[in-house]
Structures are given as structure tokens and as C-alpha cells.
Amino acid sequence: MTERNNQPSTGHTPGHSWDGKLKPEHRVLIIGSGPTGLGAPACG
Amino acid sequence: MRLKELGHDNFLIVDRNSYIGGLAASFTDEAGFTWDIGGHVMFSHYDYYDKLFDTLMGDEFSLNDRESWVRMFDRWVPYPFQNNIRYLPKQAAYECLSGLIKAQTGQGKVKSHKDATNFGEFIDAVFGEGIAKHFMRPYNFKVWAHPPEMMNKQWIGERVAVLDIDRALKNVVLESDDFGWGPNNRFKYPLKGGTGEFYRRMGESIREHIALDRTVKSIDAGAKVVTFADGTTESYDVLITAMPLDVLCKDILTGDVPDTLRTRASELRHSSGYMIGIGIKRPCPSTKSWMYFPESNCPFYRVTYLSNYSPYLTPDQSGGNATHYSLLCEVSESEHKPVDKDRVIEETITGLENAGLLEPGERDDICDTWLYRAEYAYPTPAVDRDAILSDVIPWLEARGIFSRGRFGMWKYEVANTDHTLMQGVEAVNRLVEGETETTIGIVYAATEDGREAAVHERPAHAGSGEKRLAGQAVEAKNAAAAAKP
Numbered sequence: 303m304t305e306r307n308n309q310p311s312t313g314h315t316p317g318h319s320w321d322g323k324l325k326p327e328h329r330v331l332i333i334g335s336g337p338t339g340l341g342a343p344a345c346g
Numbered sequence: 347m348r349l350k351e352l353g354h355d356n357f358l359i360v361d362r363n364s365y366i367g368g369l370a371a372s373f374t375d376e377a378g379f380t381w382d383i384g385g386h387v388m389f390s391h392y393d394y395y396d397k398l399f400d401t402l403m404g405d406e407f408s409l410n411d412r413e414s415w416v417r418m419f420d421r422w423v424p425y426p427f428q429n430n431i432r433y434l435p436k437q438a439a440y441e442c443l444s445g446l447i448k449a450q451t452g453q454g455k456v457k458s459h460k461d462a463t464n465f466g467e468f469i470d471a472v473f474g475e476g477i478a479k480h481f482m483r484p485y486n487f488k489v490w491a492h493p494p495e496m497m498n499k500q501w502i503g504e505r506v507a508v509l510d511i512d513r514a515l516k517n518v519v520l521e522s523d524d525f526g527w528g529p530n531n532r533f534k535y536p537l538k539g540g541t542g543e544f545y546r547r548m549g550e551s552i553r554e555h556i557a558l559d560r561t562v563k564s565i566d567a568g569a570k571v572v573t574f575a576d577g578t579t580e581s582y583d584v585l586i587t588a589m590p591l592d593v594l595c596k597d598i599l600t601g602d603v604p605d606t607l608r609t610r611a612s613e614l615r616h617s618s619g620y621m622i623g624i625g626i627k628r629p630c631p632s633t634k635s636w637m638y639f640p641e642s643n644c645p646f647y648r649v650t651y652l653s654n655y656s657p658y659l660t661p662d663q664s665g666g667n668a669t670h671y672s673l674l675c676e677v678s679e680s681e682h683k684p685v686d687k688d689r690v691i692e693e694t695i696t697g698l699e700n701a702g703l704l705e706p707g708e709r710d711d712i713c714d715t716w717l718y719r720a721e722y723a724y725p726t727p728a729v730d731r732d733a734i735l736s737d738v739i740p741w742l743e744a745r746g747i748f749s750r751g752r753f754g755m756w757k758y759e760v761a762n763t764d765h766t767l768m769q770g771v772e773a774v775n776r777l778v779e780g781e782t783e784t785t786i787g788i789v790y791a792a793t794e795d796g797r798e799a800a801v802h803e804r805p806a807h808a809g810s811g812e813k814r815l816a817g818q819a820v821e822a823k824n825a826a827a828a829a830k831p
Contacts, residue, residue: 324354324584324777331572331582333562333589334361335368 347398347552348774358580359552360572362561365542366549368588369720369752370763372540377714378661381623384676384723385636385650386541387412388534390764394771402547403536408656412531416638417701418480425638427481428473429524432517438480443514445474450511459499464729466494468502485640488647491617491680492726501727501759535655541763562589567745568601586773588751588766590616590722595738610737613730614756618679619723620687622646622694623672625661625714626704630654630671637703644697645690646675670713673703678723691715725756748773750786760785 324330349357365371374380387410390396399407414425423433431442448454449471456462456471469482486494517524536543549556561575565585572580587594595603595611636650653659653671660670675694679685686693695712698704735756742749750769752761760769768785775781 322777323780326354326356328354328356328583329581330349330354330357330584330586330777331580332357332359333572333585333587334359334366335363335589 347548348771349778350552350555352774352778354774354778355555357555359556360560360562360574360580361556361558364558365546366556366558367542367545369723370542370545372542373716373718374540375623375714375716377625378663379623379625379670379672379714379716380540380652380659381621381672381674381716381718382541382652383621383718383720384619385648385674386763387635387655388541388544388764389762392764392768395764395767398548398767399534399544402544402551403534406537407534408537409532409534410635410655412533413633413635414637415634416481416640418639418641420702422637424523424525427638427640428477429513429517431477431514432521434480438476439518441476442474442480443476443518445476445478446514447474447511449474462499464495465497465499465502465727468499469494481640484642485638485647487683488640489678490724490726491678491683492615492728493682496615496726496728498727498729498731500732501757537656538658540659562598564600565594565598565747566601567599567603567742567747570746583746584777585747586770587747587749588754588770590753591738591749591756592616594742594749594754604741607738607741610734613734615726615728615731616680616722616753617683617724617726619720620677620679620685620690621716621718621720622675622677622691623652623714623716623718624675624695624698624712625670625672625716626708627670627711627713628708629668631705639697639701641701643700645677645685645693646697647678648676649698649701649703650674672714673698687719691717722753725753725758725761727758731756748777755786757786 349355359366361368363371369383370386372380372382388399388407390399416423416425416427418427419435419438421433424430428442431439434442445454449456452458454470454474456467459468459471462468462471465486466483469478469486473482483494490497513524516522535541539546560578562572563575564573565571566573570582570585572582572585574580589598592611592614595608599608630651630653632651633654634651635654636648638648639646650673651671652674660672662669675698677685677690677694695704695709699706699709739749739755749755750773751766752758755761755769760766765785769783772781772783772785776783
């Protein structure tokens with residue numbers, strides 16, 4: 303089981319210029335599952 | 347993981363659950379049985395996925411021959427059903443052949459599958475009345491919990507083996523077997539921990555980037571801030587989300603969101619699913635992988651002999667399943683097909699008896715039951731789905747929100763585990779390297795054997811600036827037509 307890692311907010315301020323290409327300063331947030339608890343893959 | 351591979355470390359993955367994997371997670375219960383959320387096998391279309399599996403799993407997997415069957419008329423018919431009509435009672439076999447000939451010679455209800463405007467008409471046009479009556483309509487309603495007339499026909503390609511008259515006649519008259527499985531049709535499965543072990547290990551490899559038990563409460567798309575149920579926030583420049591697209595638009599997005607967008611997203615349809623695990627204290631009586639059940643004498647549409655996938659999924663950890671075996675049963679649910687949660691386990695056990703999977707008296711040897719309900723189980727490929735996606739996805743992407751995954755993109759035809767993983771990989775490739783995403787635009791052509799049918803096209807509707815590209819394609823076609831004398 304992956305350990306819980308409730309990192310506090312990074313304090314990062316979004317709003318870097320965005321031309322559709324990711325740069326090192328860009329913060330990416332990935333939501334695996336939202337309020338339903340479901341998301342990510344399934345089936346096979 | 348792909349971000350890290352490409353040298354981008356500025357990312358965080360959040361999940362409401364205390365584990366990763368979502369619908370692909372596995373659970374080992376107190377009785378010692380391991381369960382998946384429905385039938386999962388590793389059947390990949392992608393080198394990237396295969397290599398990742400090899401890297402993370404090494405030699406800790408089993409290799410299984412696929413052996414799938416259909417239960418009907420109190421007998422086992424090899425899958426795919428439509429290629430093995432000869433196994434049916436003669437009257438039913440005649441009805442299937444007669445309907446097929448009428449359908450494919452233009453005497454059926456729908457003249458051609460090209461004329462079909464929905465999945466129901468597609469069934470009539472391709473298979474005819476007999477196969478529709480005996481298998482396609484009852485089975486598909488049990489799976490989808492929606493009438494086939496509500497569904498589109500675009501998802502069908504690889505999922506349903508279509509059939510031509512000559513092949514059908516040959517199989518019946520010459521009594522040919524036409525199995526969709528065999529020695530060359532093998533699938534991998536993690537040796538221990540169920541299918542979810544693959545995703546658990548994936549999480550371990552990037553654990554410093556994962557925050558669990560964090561429930562998203564709202565997303566301000568303008569300010570680019572996510573607020574969680576505990577009051578904490580996270581800012582972002584780019585958001586990749588796998589939560590159900592309708593929930594995202596209806597309930598989570600705040601700020602300047604058009605009502606029409608919320609309404610459109612809420613029109614997406616899905617079905618729910620009950621996964622019922624039955625653990626039995628007996629040696630496994632069968633080599634089957636999974637089975638399909640179109641008839642009404644049981645509530646489930648599919649049952650998997652899960653313990654056949656690995657010797658380490660039952661309390662008999664010594665390997666070999668010498669003393670226990672397990673059955674994983676799947677029951678769909680929707681407003682069109684309600685399920686009584688309090689009775690579904692008992693109805694499943696009775697259904698296993700009716701379908702010949704449990705022998706008389708064998709229920710006394712059931713030593714474990716496991717129940718999991720997935721509110722979001724199947725993203726219904728409804729007739730209006732692609733039009734909805736073409737409204738919603740570009741709006742989100744213009745705001746740096748990339749909705750991907752089984753319910754993020756809502757495309758069942760590209761929602762297997764390998765597809766879903768690659769949706770994430772390709773989204774990152776697009777963001778970092780400017781590559782065009784292909785999986786979300788896969789179009790599956792219908793083929794006789796139902797395999798190797800993928801045609802990778804630029805998306806006609808969802809994602810990747812598709813409206814512009816689709817518009818260019820139409821303009822080019824029109825220009826070519828106009829240039830002809």
C-alpha cells in the first residue's frame with residue numbers, strides 16, 4: 303500500500319505563461335479519483 | 347510516472363482513496379480471498395504498457411490461456427457465440443442462420459449496418475433476428491443496463507465479432523469449431539495481489555508524488571486552484587483528472603462555468619455494477635477463464651473463475667488451489683435495470699446453481715462472499731455521447747484541464763486498463779513534447795474475428811483540438827470534391 307502523503311499546499315502560484323507546452327516551472331496536478339472515489343482504469 | 351520519465355518533477359497525484367488504482371485496485375478480504383473489481387486481464391495493445399508490466403512485475407506473473415464460454419440452453423457454447431451456432435438446439439440454430447441470411451442479403455429490418463443509427467439497429471443489420479433474440483439483445487442489456495437503441499454503434503468494433511454468412515454456414519454444416527481463443531491467445535496476470543498489484547507497484551515507484559485520502563471538493567478553473575474536503579488547497583498550471591466527467595462539470599467546477607456545459611455533461615450516461623465474489627472450499631472443477639450469461643435465470647452477465655488466474659488468490663496459499671476456488675460475478679445496474687442490493691448475493695448464488703456452475707449442495711461449501719458496488723462501472727456509449735464530448739472536452743482543455751481515463755474521457759472503446767494508462771501517457775507526451783494523442787481517437791473497424799481492427803485516427807470529436815482538425819478534414823474533402831470535373 304502506498305503510504306499516505308498529505309503534502310501541504312506548495313505555496314506555488316499558478317499563472318505561468320501557458321502556450322500548450324509544459325515547462326519545468328509548470329505545476330501539474332493529477333486527480334486519480336474525485337469525490338466518487340472512482341476514476342483511473344478498469345476493465346480488461 | 348511518464349512525467350518523471352520525461353524529466354518533469356513538478357507534479358502531485360491526489361486520490362480520495364487510501365490506495366491507488368481506482369477501479370483496477372484489488373482487495374484481499376479477511377477470509378484470505380483476493381478480489382478484483384470485475385474481470386481484468388492484461389491484454390495490451392501497447393509496447394509501452396507491456397514494457398512497464400515487465401519492468402514492474404519481472405517474472406511475478408502467471409500466463410493463462412484464455413478460455414471463454416457462453417452459457418445458454420443449459421449447455422456451454424464456445425465464445426464467440428455467433429461463430430459457434432452449431433452448438434445450439436436445432437430450432438435456435440435455424441433461427442440464427444435464417445436471420446443472418448436475411449439480414450445480410452438486405453431482407454432484414456435494417457438494410458445495412460451502415461444505415462444503422464444505433465446499436466440496436468446495428469445488431470439487426472449485422473446479425474439478424476435470431477442471433478439478436480437469442481444472444482445479442484438479452485446479453486447486451488444485461489451488460490449495459492440500457493436498451494441498445496440508446497447506444498451508438500461506434501464502440502463495437504473490437505468488442506463484438508461480426509460474422510459473414512459463408513463462415514456461419516461452414517461452421518454449422520461442416521461442424522467446424524471456431525473458438526475465439528486458443529494457445530496463441532494468452533493473457534498475463536500478477537502472481538500475487540490480484541490485478542491491482544501492477545498499479546500498486548506503479549504507485550510505489552513515484553510514492554513521493556502521491557497524496558492519498560484527499561477528497562476534491564471544488565476546482566476553480568479560473569484561479570486554477572483545487573480545494574479539498576479538509577479545507578486545504580493545491581494550485582496548478584495544468585490539471586489532469588480521471589474523475590467522472592459528469593461529476594467534474596456538474597458538481598466540482600466553480601466559477602465562470604456555462605450552465606449549458608453543466609447540463610451537457612450531466613447528459614452523459616453510465617451504468618453501475620455489483621461485483622460479487624463467491625469463495626468455495628472445494629478444488630476448482632474447471633479450467634475456464636470467464637463465461638457470459640445472456641439468459642434470465644441468473645442476475646450476472648459474466649462470471650470469472652478468478653482462482654484459475656493465479657494459485658495465490660485463495661486461502662490455499664501453498665499454490666495450486668488444491669482446497670479452494672473463487673468465482674467473481676458481475677451484475678449491472680441502472681435506472682432501466684434496478685438491483686436489490688440486499689438480495690443480490692443470494693440471487694447470485696441461486697443463479698450460479700441455475701447456470702450449472704454450482705452443483706447441488708455445493709452452496710454448503712461457500713466459505714466467503716464479497717460485495718463491491720461501483721457507482722460508475724461502464725461509461726455508456728450513448729447515441730449523443732460524442733456530441734456531448736465535443737462540447738465539453740475542448741472547453742476544459744482551453745482552461746488547462748485534461749480529463750482522461752475510463753470516466754474522464756467516457757469512451758468505453760478506449761477504456762481498458764492499457765488504453766486508460768496510455769491516455770495518461772499520451773496526454774503527458776502531448777504536454778511535454780507536443781505529440782498528438784492517438785488512443786482517445788482510436789476508431790475500431792468491425793472485423794470478422796473481432797481483433798486487430800484498430801485504426802488510429804485523429805479524434806473526430808473529443809480532445810486534441812479536434813474540432814479544428816475535423817473541420818480541416820471536411821474542408822479538404824469538399825475541396826477535392828469541388829476540384830473534380
